[in-house]
Amino acid sequence: xxxxxxxxxxSVADKDKIFNVARRCMEDYxxxxxxxxxxxxxxxxxxxxxxxxxEIDPNPPKRELDMLLVTGEQVSVSLMxxxxxxLGVPAISLNAAQVAMRTTSAYGTAKLKRINTERIRHELENxxxxxxxxxxxxxxxxxxxxxxxxxxxxxxxxxxxxxxADACEIYTDVDGVYTADPHLVPNARKLSExxxxxxxxxxxxxxxxxxxxxxxxxxxxxxxxxxxxxLTRAEGTVVKEGAKMERMLVSGVAVDKNTARISVIGVKNExxxxxxxxxxxxxxxxxxxxxIQSVGREDRKDISFTVARTxxxxxxxxxxxxxxxxxxxxxxCEEGVAKVSIIGAGMLSNPGVAAKMFxxxxxxxxxxxxxxxxEIRITVLIDEADANRAVRTVxxxxxxxx
Ligand code: ASP
Ligand code: MG
Numbered sequence: 020x021x022x023x024x025x026x027x028x029x030s031v032a033d034k035d036k037i038f039n040v041a042r043r044c045m046e047d048y049x050x051x052x053x054x055x056x057x058x059x060x061x062x063x064x065x066x067x068x069x070x071x072x073x074e075i076d077p078n079p080p081k082r083e084l085d086m087l088l089v090t091g092e093q094v095s096v097s098l099m100x101x102x103x104x105x106l107g108v109p110a111i112s113l114n115a116a117q118v119a120m121r122t123t124s125a126y127g128t129a130k131l132k133r134i135n136t137e138r139i140r141h142e143l144e145n146x147x148x149x150x151x152x153x154x155x156x157x158x159x160x161x162x163x164x165x166x167x168x169x170x171x172x173x174x175x176x177x178x179x180x181x182x183x184a185d186a187c188e189i190y191t192d193v194d195g196v197y198t199a200d201p202h203l204v205p206n207a208r209k210l211s212e213x214x215x216x217x218x219x220x221x222x223x224x225x226x227x228x229x230x231x232x233x234x235x236x237x238x239x240x241x242x243x244x245x246x247x248x249x250l251t252r253a254e255g256t257v258v259k260e261g262a263k264m265e266r267m268l269v270s271g272v273a274v275d276k277n278t279a280r281i282s283v284i285g286v287k288n289e290x291x292x293x294x295x296x297x298x299x300x301x302x303x304x305x306x307x308x309x310x311i312q313s314v315g316r317e318d319r320k321d322i323s324f325t326v327a328r329t330x331x332x333x334x335x336x337x338x339x340x341x342x343x344x345x346x347x348x349x350x351x352c353e354e355g356v357a358k359v360s361i362i363g364a365g366m367l368s369n370p371g372v373a374a375k376m377f378x379x380x381x382x383x384x385x386x387x388x389x390x391x392x393x394e395i396r397i398t399v400l401i402d403e404a405d406a407n408r409a410v411r412t413v414x415x416x417x418x419x420x421x
Contacts, residue, residue, distance in 0.1 A: 020185040021143070022047055025057040025153065025175035029192040030249035031095050032062035040190075040249060041102040044148060048108060053143040055182065056150045057175040058099060060091025065154075065168070081126035082162060089115070089163045092152035092171070099150045110148040113138065115155035115163065120174070122156030122164045129156045129164035130232075131173065134181045151178065172233035180240035187237070187244050188255075189229060194248035195256035196221060196228055198271040198419040203407055206420040210270060212257045217270050220362040220396045224273035234258065261364075268372055269363035269417045274410050276357045276403055278308070279331040280388065282323040283338065285348030288315035293322060295345050299337050305330045308358070309391035309400060319348070323389065325400060328354060356388065357406035360398040361413060373397050379416035385409045 026040050048054050068087050072079045096112035103110035122129035142149045153171025156164040179187035199207040215238035222231045247255030286292045310324040326334045338350050366372040389400035
């Protein structure tokens with residue numbers, strides 16, 4: 020078997036953890052498997068490097084920032100190779116340039132295009148464990164790029180696809196995907212399986228177990244993933260197409276507190292206004308989530324939507340600059356809000372699900388400000404102060420507990 024094993028920063032944070040990872044990889048190697056290891060930078064290294072950059076230059080050139088950030092992964096792969104050396108296992112570390120991990124040219128948000136697997140295959144055939152830097156790429160100018168925060172997951176999936184790996188294991192500090200954040204809901208249950216689409220919803224709602232693009236790529240290339248802990252031997256969560264869902268309507272409850280509401284009040288009730296508002300935001304890369312437009316009264320209407328709280332200031336500035344063009348009488352915003360969502364492929368054809376969620380919120384006296392739905396998700400916007408209670412109540416209502 021060819022196995023790709025990816026370990027996040029917390030799994031390689033210090034010497035003992037590096038040896039722990041090396042030993043776990045050795046087990047597979049000694050069974051005769053071919054082992055490719057993808058690593059993130061140690062612990063909070065990437066955060067530290069970004070902070071260092073900002074000490075020198077608050078707005079560093081993106082190319083130079085990537086030159087700096089790629090060093091984090093370079094450190095972990097070389098140290099890992101040394102650990103294997105000590106353990107007497109043949110291993111070699113390779114960075115993105117050495118395996119021609121080609122990406123688009125956008126520094127900081129590069130997308131993988133293709134990988135030359137020749138070198139990797141050659142080393143594997145020589146019975147070496149191959150350790151590859153996550154997160155990095157190389158663009159057409161032969162410059163180093165990075166795939167965006169958390170991008171090592173995507174490196175691992177891309178390698179698994181390119182090498183037609185038999186397994187792709189993503190090791191983190193949680194041992195799988197849960198029905199809710201176990202810190203918030205102590206009796207949350209680990210899911211044995213989750214579908215790609217559900218995983219994408221979980222990830223986009225702040226359950227940061229996997230990098231979103233890694234799940235998209237896994238879905239596209241049919242790479243089955245397992246999310247596991249590097250510290251325990253517990254069985255992880257399998258992410259795959261059309262998982263059986265254990266016949267559950269709802270697979271989990273997610274909360275996202277990085278959210279804020281904006282209302283554009285009293286715009287003209289005529290064609291083109293929504294286009295103008297959202298075009299201004301889109302041009303400036305501000306992502307918009309739940310959108311509600313009121314029914315027009317006389318010649319005016321209101322449009323409300325949510326943005327990431329980290330984008331609020333920029334969004335408000337842009338809208339205020341364009342207040343006349345978008346015919347707004349007033350623009351208001353609110354920060355202390357949160358999104359609570361239920362996710363489940365099983366809700367597709369089940370009309371009662373939304374009502375059940377709203378009933379649970381009503382029983383907990385939680386007021387709903389906005390509602391949005393997709394085929395496999397129902398999201399409500401509520402006061403942030405109610406969020407944790409709402410998650411627990413909804414989790415209970417759908418009997419998700421252990
Ligand atoms: N080291 C990078 C980060 O911290 C990439 C990763 O960990 O996946 O974002
Ligand atoms: Mg990660």
